[in-house]
Structure formats: structure tokens, C-alpha cells
Amino acid sequence: MSPAVSGKGPVRIFEVCCVAALLAVAVAIGLLRVPRQYRTDPPVSAALDAIRLMPSGIGGAPPEVYFALNQPYENTAYDMSQGKRLYSWFSCASCHGEGEGGAGPSFLDGWWLYGPSIVSIVASIRDGRPHGMPPFRDRMTIDEIWQLSGYVKSIGAYSAKTTAPGRNDDRQNRPAENRSPAALLFNEGPSPVHPEQGPSP
Amino acid sequence: MRAPLILLPLPVLLSGCGGSQSALDAQGYSGALLRDLIVLIVVVCLVVWIGVMIMLAWSLTRRRDGQAGDSRGSEQRLGVWVSGAVAATVLIIGGLTILSFQTTRSLDRAGDPDLTIRVRAQQWWWQFVYEDADAGSFQTANEIHIPVGKEVRVRLESTDVIHSFWVPSLGGKQDLVPGRENLLTLRAERPGVYRGQCAEFCGLQHSHMAFFVIAEEEESYRQWAATQRQPGAQTGEAEASAGKAVFMARRCAACHTIRGTGATGTTGPDLTHVGSRRTIAAGLMDNTRGSLAAWIADPQTLKPGNNMPLVPLTGDELRQLSAYMESLK
Structure with missing residues (x-):
């Protein structure tokens, strides 16, 4: 050698x-x-149901268990992907479109009629709202409602996220969920989308 | 004494060649053609392999006979052997190629089929639409019945990703490609239950995407088709009719169709005669009231990633709903 x-x-x-x-x-x-759990433990589900809303129905405090779980529904890609699937399974798009709105209000513009907190979104889906939003209490489990809320919140997010749901198989017709779609709308243009809201949310 | 001992595991090993899903136990026209082709190629290759092995053993054991100087004669013999082997190789490979080409060509028989079934593969189940302008179309899921000895034209479509339609006992496989239509002709020569399987990896639950082809005599096929054309059964049983109310109230109807009721959803399988099928969830479980209840109670744990959401139900509602599903014969 x-x-x-x-x-x-x-x-x-x-x-x-x-x-x-x-x-x-x-x-x-x-x-x-993150270990994957397809079904939340019943005591955790029961605790997640106990959100404390303000008397006006706008805003409130999430249950303690939500923080104990480390806020999964806003921060894990799995839960947000499940939320995205629930969005199509329960035909949210028939009123809200792909987030741009329609018969129901838009999410993309970041203009939250009942405030941007996740508790308000959970309450809107679970209990329904006036002018056409039906309650989904009987059709979805509470953890599904939380997953869907986390996803809906990300559609109109003001700041970029490191987590994102799975991408669309269809053509993407709006900014991806983790790119703070709403911030884009607020920054732009001589005429803002919601002049009454001020320069930033 | 020794030989039988060696042969003892043979039945165990060969038992894998039979059953309801085996290309070697062909029960269909194209399946038999393909099996004959496979057997022929294996036999020819086996003969070649044995010949080569004998030559190899002979040349390894043969002793050089000392006369290294006389190379002219041995070189000539070598030339004859090599050209003979090359000629044989060309003949065998050429022959097998022509045979294989002819067989695959004859699988694809044009002409007038006796029955046309449209297949829409989806993640992860099979939608079958029997198209019959005269008697009326109907849908099933994950199970088809076909008459024995008839040409069945299968029109293959996909709604999401590429799948592959394969009933090994009846014929070869064919891909289902989104945006285009592929054709396959099936003809079962003997009655029986043949299992089919998606043969192209299509996602998380690819392995749980099976279906059954039930080949039966013309008469019983006609009876089955007539039953399938009828709307969903009206049951007198109190539990099942309560289940029907649950089905409508819990929005199952947004995705599922039960003909004869208000349920007209199209994203999920048609449940008009779900109780008559052998399995549920594309071959995942036998169709019993218990497995129906288990499926409705928690589809995501049984088949993670599938497109059926968990809908919260009380124990009573679940029992009524599964009774209703079972009653839809």
C-alpha cells in the first residue's frame, strides 16, 4: 500500500x-x-370547554389547562393542519370563502368583529353569533373547535408565525397562513381596508 | 425419510399463492393470461439458470490437461460456444419480449362491454358508480358485484392523487390519474370474492384502501343490482328510525347520501345500502353493528388521517345511529 x-x-x-x-x-x-394524540383526554376536553367570556361575549380568559398544555392550538403545526381540515370538512368556506369572506365576514383582513383573542373565536364557533353564524357545539368536539379556532386565527394573523398548517393541494389564492396575511393588508395602500381601525390593529 | 421432511414446510409456503388476492390463483380472463406469461418466463429462466449453473460447476471441477501450447483448437471451440450462447440469449429474450407484448396487447380488449363501472379513487376509499341509462345508475363504495363471464369495462378516475386499481386474481393493475380516464376490462371466469387493493402509494392510509369484487351468476347479480337501485330501506324498528333522525340532525347528510331521504352529500361514500356491504372503511373492519359504532365514535383513531371528522354523540345516539346504518341493507 x-x-x-x-x-x-x-x-x-x-x-x-x-x-x-x-x-x-x-x-x-x-x-x-410532539407526541401525537388523536383524541384528547376527557378531563382535558371538559376543562377546555370552560372558557370564561366577558359578559359582552367579546374576549375573555382561556382555561388554565390551555396554558398548561403550552397553547397547542395556536402553536403546533399538527393542530393547525387539523384546523384547516376541519375548515373544509364543516364547509366554513361556504360562507367565509378561503378567508376572504362572502355571506359571512372575512378573516383575511384581520378585522375581528368580536376581537382577535382565540377565546372569542372559540366562543363564536361553539355558541354561534347573531346574523347567521350557527353554533357548532353539537357537531364538533371542543378540541376540534379549538383546533379550528387556532387555524382561523392564523388566517387573519397580524404577525408572522414559525408554524404553519399543511399547504393546499389546490391553487393558493391568498398569502400563506404563516406569513401574517392581515399585516400585509394593514401596511399597504393609500386607502386602508378599514379606515375606521387606524393605521395598525 | 429425509425428502418428506424437506417437503414438510411446502404447503405452508405455497398457501400464500392461493386465497382471494393472488395473481398466481387467477380466476379472470386477463389474470389467467398474465399468470401463464409469468409461469412461462419463470420456467424458461429456470432452465437457463440450471444450464448456466451446470456449466459453471463443470468448468470449476474440470482439470487443465497440460497441453497449454495447443491453443488454436481450444480458441476455436470457445468461439463456437460463445456465439451459440449469444444466439440462444437473443432468441430467448426476443421470444419472451414478443410474447409479453402480445399478451399485454390482448388484455386490452376493445369492443362493447356488457357493464360499465366508473371508479373514482379518493384518499382512501373507492367510489363505484354503475352507469346504466336504462335501468338507472347507482353508487356503491369499496365493493362491486359483477356477473361471471361478462366483459366489465372499468373507467378509472381519481379525485386527488394517483392511485392504482388492482385485483390480482382477475387481472393486471392500472393507475388512476387525476384529470384523465384510464380503462380496464375485467372478466371473472368463476364466481367468488376477490380482494382488490390500491397498488400505488397514495398517503398515510394507502394500506387501508382495499375493495372487494364479488363475481356471481347473472341471476343473483341482477337481483343484487335491483336491490341497490332501490332507495334506502324504511325500517319499522324504533331504534333505527331514531338513528335516522340523529343522522339528519348531526349533519352526517352534509357528506353522505342516502337515497330516498334528505341526505344528499357527495364528499363521503354513498350509504344507501351500507348494511349490505362486507366491510367498512375500505376493508378496515368487518361490517357489524359494533364496528360501525366504533367507526362513527372515533374514525381518526381507527384510520388516522382519513376525511371523516369525529362528531360528538351520546351513547344512545351512537347506538341508534349504528342500528340505522346496519338496517340499510
Whole structure:
């Protein structure tokens, strides 16, 4: 064996060790993912149902359990993807379109009739609202309502997020959910979308 | 004594070749053609392989006979052997190619089919539409009945991703591509229940995307089709009629159709005669009242990722709904 070839030996071993270490790190990151639970525990569901709304029905406090779970419905891609599926399963698009509104109000413009807090959105879906929003209390479980609310909130988000639901199979006709679609509308134009709302939400 | 002991595991190994889903146990016209082709190719290749192995063993055990100087004669013999082997290879591969081409061509029989079924594959179930302008069209899901000995034209479509329609016992596979229509002709030669399976990876629940082809005599096929054309059964049972009310109130009708009622949704499987089917959820479970209830109670745990949402029901409502589903024979 020539000296040149035998000189490569330690380098090879070093490279192999580097690749192996990178693979180990990748596997470890893969194992760190959020454990998936297809059905929420009944006590957790019951606690999630106990939102405390203001008497006006606008805004309020989420239940303690929501913070104990680390606010999953606004922050995990899985829950937001489930919300996106629920959005199409329960035909939200028949009134709200792909977020641009229609018979129902728009989400994309970030103009929340009952405030931008997730509790208001949960209450709107669960209990319904005047002028046509039906209650979904009997058709969806409370954790599904939370998932859908997290997704709906992201449609009209003011700030960009690091998590996003799965992309559309169809053509995308509006900014992606994690790109703060509403902020775009507020920043732009000589004539704002909602002049009464001021320069920013 | 030793030979039988070696043959002992053979029945166990060969049992995999039979059953309701096997290309080697062909029960259809095109399936039999394909099986003959496979068997022929395997036999020819086996003969070639045995010949090569014998030659190899012979050349390894043969001793060089010392006269290294006399190379002219051995070179000539080598030339004869090599050209003979090349000629044989060309003949065999050419012959197999022509045979394979002819067989695949004869699978695709044009002409006037006796029955046309439109297949729409979706993640992860099969929608079958029997198109009959005279007697009336009807839909089933994950289960088709066909008359024995008749040409059945299957028109293959997909609504989301690429799937593949494969009933190994009856014939070859054909892809279902979104935006285009592929054709396949099935002809079952013997009555029986043949399992089909999606043969193109199509997502999380690809393995739970099965269907059944039930080939039966003309008479019983006609009876089955006549039953399927009728609207959903009106039941006298109190529990089932309460279940019907639950079905309408809980918005199951937004996705599912039950002909003869107000339920006209089109995104989910047609449930007009769901009780008559062998399995539910594309071959996931046998169709019993218990498995129907389990499916309605929590579809996402049984088949994660499928498009049926969990709808909250009380225990009584669940029991009534599954009784209603079971009564839709």
C-alpha cells in the first residue's frame, strides 16, 4: 500500500464519524417531535370547554389547562393542519370563502368583529353569533373547535408565525397562513381596508 | 425419510399463492393470461439458470490437461460456444419480449362491454358508480358485484392523487390519474370474492384502501343490482328510525347520501345500502353493528388521517345511529 493511500485513513474515519454524528442528531431531533394524540383526554376536553367570556361575549380568559398544555392550538403545526381540515370538512368556506369572506365576514383582513383573542373565536364557533353564524357545539368536539379556532386565527394573523398548517393541494389564492396575511393588508395602500381601525390593529 | 421432511414446510409456503388476492390463483380472463406469461418466463429462466449453473460447476471441477501450447483448437471451440450462447440469449429474450407484448396487447380488449363501472379513487376509499341509462345508475363504495363471464369495462378516475386499481386474481393493475380516464376490462371466469387493493402509494392510509369484487351468476347479480337501485330501506324498528333522525340532525347528510331521504352529500361514500356491504372503511373492519359504532365514535383513531371528522354523540345516539346504518341493507 502506498503512503498516499494509507495517509487518507484517519481522514476517512473522521468524515465517517462526522456523518454518523449528524445522522444521530437528526434521529434525535426526529424523536423530539410532539407526541401525537388523536383524541384528547376527557378531563382535558371538559376543562377546555370552560372558557370564561366577558359578559359582552367579546374576549375573555382561556382555561388554565390551555396554558398548561403550552397553547397547542395556536402553536403546533399538527393542530393547525387539523384546523384547516376541519375548515373544509364543516364547509366554513361556504360562507367565509378561503378567508376572504362572502355571506359571512372575512378573516383575511384581520378585522375581528368580536376581537382577535382565540377565546372569542372559540366562543363564536361553539355558541354561534347573531346574523347567521350557527353554533357548532353539537357537531364538533371542543378540541376540534379549538383546533379550528387556532387555524382561523392564523388566517387573519397580524404577525408572522414559525408554524404553519399543511399547504393546499389546490391553487393558493391568498398569502400563506404563516406569513401574517392581515399585516400585509394593514401596511399597504393609500386607502386602508378599514379606515375606521387606524393605521395598525 | 429425509425428502418428506424437506417437503414438510411446502404447503405452508405455497398457501400464500392461493386465497382471494393472488395473481398466481387467477380466476379472470386477463389474470389467467398474465399468470401463464409469468409461469412461462419463470420456467424458461429456470432452465437457463440450471444450464448456466451446470456449466459453471463443470468448468470449476474440470482439470487443465497440460497441453497449454495447443491453443488454436481450444480458441476455436470457445468461439463456437460463445456465439451459440449469444444466439440462444437473443432468441430467448426476443421470444419472451414478443410474447409479453402480445399478451399485454390482448388484455386490452376493445369492443362493447356488457357493464360499465366508473371508479373514482379518493384518499382512501373507492367510489363505484354503475352507469346504466336504462335501468338507472347507482353508487356503491369499496365493493362491486359483477356477473361471471361478462366483459366489465372499468373507467378509472381519481379525485386527488394517483392511485392504482388492482385485483390480482382477475387481472393486471392500472393507475388512476387525476384529470384523465384510464380503462380496464375485467372478466371473472368463476364466481367468488376477490380482494382488490390500491397498488400505488397514495398517503398515510394507502394500506387501508382495499375493495372487494364479488363475481356471481347473472341471476343473483341482477337481483343484487335491483336491490341497490332501490332507495334506502324504511325500517319499522324504533331504534333505527331514531338513528335516522340523529343522522339528519348531526349533519352526517352534509357528506353522505342516502337515497330516498334528505341526505344528499357527495364528499363521503354513498350509504344507501351500507348494511349490505362486507366491510367498512375500505376493508378496515368487518361490517357489524359494533364496528360501525366504533367507526362513527372515533374514525381518526381507527384510520388516522382519513376525511371523516369525529362528531360528538351520546351513547344512545351512537347506538341508534349504528342500528340505522346496519338496517340499510
